[in-house]
Amino acid sequence: MDDILFPVGERHARDLPRLVANSVRLVWRAGRRELVLTLSLQMLASLGLAAEVLVARQLLSAFLQVGSGAAAGRVIVPLVALTLATAVIAFAGTAGSELQRILSELVSRYSAGKVLDVAVAADLLAFETPAFHDRLARAQMNGSTRPLQMTSGLMKVVQGLMSIAGVGAALLFIQPLFVALLVVAYVPVYVMTTRSSRASYKRLISLVEQDRRRTYLQAVLTRKEEAKEIRTFDLGGFFRHRWDDLYEWRIGQLRQLMKLRMLNGLIGSTAMSVLTACAVGFLVWLVSTHRVSLAGAGAAAGAVLLLGGQLQGLASGAAQLFDSSLFIEDFNSFVRSMPLMVAHSRGGGARPPATFEVLRAESVGFTYPSRQSPSLVDATIEVRRGEVVALVGENGSGKTTLAKVLAGLYRPESGQVFWDGLDTASFDPHLWRERVAVLFQDYVRYFMTARENISTGDWRRMDDTGAVAQAGQRAGVDGFLRSLPEGYESLLGPEFLGGVDVSGGQWQRIALARAFFRDSPFVILDEPTAALDPRSEAALFTSIRSLFAGRSTLFISHRFSSVRSADRIYVLDAGRVVESGTHEELMALGGHYAELFALQAQAYMTGPHPVPPTGWEAGGSAEP
Numbered sequence: 001m002d003d004i005l006f007p008v009g010e011r012h013a014r015d016l017p018r019l020v021a022n023s024v025r026l027v028w029r030a031g032r033r034e035l036v037l038t039l040s041l042q043m044l045a046s047l048g049l050a051a052e053v054l055v056a057r058q059l060l061s062a063f064l065q066v067g068s069g070a071a072a073g074r075v076i077v078p079l080v081a082l083t084l085a086t087a088v089i090a091f092a093g094t095a096g097s098e099l100q101r102i103l104s105e106l107v108s109r110y111s112a113g114k115v116l117d118v119a120v121a122a123d124l125l126a127f128e129t130p131a132f133h134d135r136l137a138r139a140q141m142n143g144s145t146r147p148l149q150m151t152s153g154l155m156k157v158v159q160g161l162m163s164i165a166g167v168g169a170a171l172l173f174i175q176p177l178f179v180a181l182l183v184v185a186y187v188p189v190y191v192m193t194t195r196s197s198r199a200s201y202k203r204l205i206s207l208v209e210q211d212r213r214r215t216y217l218q219a220v221l222t223r224k225e226e227a228k229e230i231r232t233f234d235l236g237g238f239f240r241h242r243w244d245d246l247y248e249w250r251i252g253q254l255r256q257l258m259k260l261r262m263l264n265g266l267i268g269s270t271a272m273s274v275l276t277a278c279a280v281g282f283l284v285w286l287v288s289t290h291r292v293s294l295a296g297a298g299a300a301a302g303a304v305l306l307l308g309g310q311l312q313g314l315a316s317g318a319a320q321l322f323d324s325s326l327f328i329e330d331f332n333s334f335v336r337s338m339p340l341m342v343a344h345s346r347g348g349g350a351r352p353p354a355t356f357e358v359l360r361a362e363s364v365g366f367t368y369p370s371r372q373s374p375s376l377v378d379a380t381i382e383v384r385r386g387e388v389v390a391l392v393g394e395n396g397s398g399k400t401t402l403a404k405v406l407a408g409l410y411r412p413e414s415g416q417v418f419w420d421g422l423d424t425a426s427f428d429p430h431l432w433r434e435r436v437a438v439l440f441q442d443y444v445r446y447f448m449t450a451r452e453n454i455s456t457g458d459w460r461r462m463d464d465t466g467a468v469a470q471a472g473q474r475a476g477v478d479g480f481l482r483s484l485p486e487g488y489e490s491l492l493g494p495e496f497l498g499g500v501d502v503s504g505g506q507w508q509r510i511a512l513a514r515a516f517f518r519d520s521p522f523v524i525l526d527e528p529t530a531a532l533d534p535r536s537e538a539a540l541f542t543s544i545r546s547l548f549a550g551r552s553t554l555f556i557s558h559r560f561s562s563v564r565s566a567d568r569i570y571v572l573d574a575g576r577v578v579e580s581g582t583h584e585e586l587m588a589l590g591g592h593y594a595e596l597f598a599l600q601a602q603a604y605m606t607g608p609h610p611v612p613p614t615g616w617e618a619g620g621s622a623e624p
């Protein structure tokens with residue numbers, strides 16, 4: 001997947017036509033009606049401009065004739081025509097800019113939607129790599145600002161080109177040599193513009209990683225979750241300072257970039273002004289050698305000034321377009337990565353059977369992308385239909401990782417997971433995940449209604465209020481939810497107006513209800529009672545069999561009292577399954593389990609007791 005995570009390589013001026021084509025394609029997909037309308041308006045404006053030049057020549061010649069004694073009425077027709085042309089240009093300009101606003105909004109929606117599609121389709125493992133987050137952040141940031149820049153750049157370029165074509169045609173009619181001169185005038189501006197864009201692109205791409213750190217700090221300083229800890233540890237000023245440093249660095253980078261761009265701009269526009277002056281000098285020469293009439297020269301001088309403005313517009317439009325196109329290219333390559341990521345997360349494979357007799361992980365190995373050492377080594381476990389199986393082990397021993405492999409979220413690097421003898425690698429992972437309900441250790445608190453919080457367990461049945469209430473009952477939270485002002489329709493979490501926050505244990509019960517709500521043959525509960533009081537915990541474990549009747553349950557717990565009644569217990573240590581069996585068998589074995597069990601039991605019965613080394617003493621952790 002690495003190849004899809006790398007940024008777009010260097011781009012050159014010769015890529016501009018392709019980048020423009022990409023941009024046009026994007027705008028076309030986002031809003032073809034608005035694009036066609038805007039372009040039509042611009043064409044109208046360009047025709048108006050060409051007409052203006054030609055009419056100006058007629059008007060000038062009429063003026064000259066009136067000056068040498070002809071009737072003043074001669075100027076009326078060209079004057080009216082000029083007024084009309086000016087009005088048309090003005091209208092096309094205002095209407096065009098209004099349309100552009102909608103168009104860029106449409107482009108924003110389209111591109112933001114694409115980014116969300118990728119984020120939704122991405123493999124869970126992608127979220128474990130910084131490169132993915134960089135690209136996602138870049139696509140998101142650029143998706144919100146670049147479309148506007150691109151649309152307006154594109155329109156300026158189109159308008160510039162059309163106007164130049166219109167005025168150029170009019171000039172061609174007056175004196176063909178002018179046109180060649182104008183083409184030459186544009187070259188330096190174009191070169192300088194593309195140089196600046198490339199420099200910006202490189203530098204801005206390099207800013208993203210630091211920008212993400214800054215945005216993260218900003219979130220930490222403003223979110224509710226961190227607020228209490230920030231205050232107890234008095235971290236506000238400290239983090240605020242760090243945020244400032246990061247911003248300072250960014251601004252320093254931008255200053256350097258600005259200098260470079262200003263220099264390029266200065267060179268480009270100076271060259272163009274000189275060439276425009278040359279054009280006027282050339283015009284004087286044409287008049288003095290009688291190659292062009294005075295009226296023609298007047299109109300041509302006006303046209304040259306007009307074109308100067310159009311060329312400037314074209315240059316700035318091209319700069320905008322080039323700038324944004326590079327980012328759009330980056331964005332496109334990110335969006336193109338979607339099929340690959342979908343292929344990873346949605347193999348298009350076989351449909352898993354509705355249920356199983358035996359689910360078996362065999363010699364499973366797994367290493368996180370950011371890790372050198374494996375988090376699972378040769379792990380073999382089995383869950384039979386209707387069984388309650390427990391997974392125990394110290395912090396970092398691999399319990400959650402194994403649960404994620406069994407839930408189809410990570411593919412094992414070695415070994416297999418069999419579903420009644422069928423290798424799950426052949427399953428469509430999406431459909432496989434549908435067969436599993438997981439209550440994660442760090443479950444999500446959705447700031448939505450209680451009913452929605454529970455029914456996210458199976459959103460297709462979101463409106464099945466009876467089933468939601470039943471899941472609430474099983475999770476022991478029904479009474480509490482009913483006591484809220486709006487019952488199951490109460491908004492949870494204090495972030496939005498009217499929301500109520502609830503206790504940690506109540507949140508956990510709601511998350512547990514989600515697992516009950518999902519009608520799947522396999523349920524994984526990762527520390528489902530960490531936030532529950534002893535009475536609730538005991539109640540849950542004594543009734544777990546009847547609560548999940550007919551479904552296979554794998555639960556992870558550090559509380560050995562709750563593990564006792566499991567049909568089978570697997571003990572993980574440093575990513576390996578070191579023991580397995582019933583509580584009695586494992587106690588008789590006198591190994592790792594027996595030791596941990598005795599430790600906990602003694603602590604309850606006789607108070608603190610000397611413990612064997614765990615890694616705390618060295619100030620480290622007990623992970624492998």
Ligand SMILES: Nc1ncnc2c1ncn2[C@@H]1O[C@H](COP(=O)(O)OP(=O)(O)OP(=O)(O)O)[C@@H](O)[C@H]1O
Pocket residue numbers: 128368369370371375393394395396397398399400401402441623624
């Ligand atoms: N997303 C991750 N990226 C990198 N390493 C990870 C990631 N998640 C877990 N690990 C590492 O993998 C190993 C197993 O972690 P895991 O979360 O499976 O442990 P656990 O048994 O569930 O621990 P705990 O009891 O603390 O929940 C640990 O060494 C951990 O540091």
Ligand SMILES: [Mg+2]
Pocket residue numbers: 399400401441526
């Ligand atoms: Mg865990």
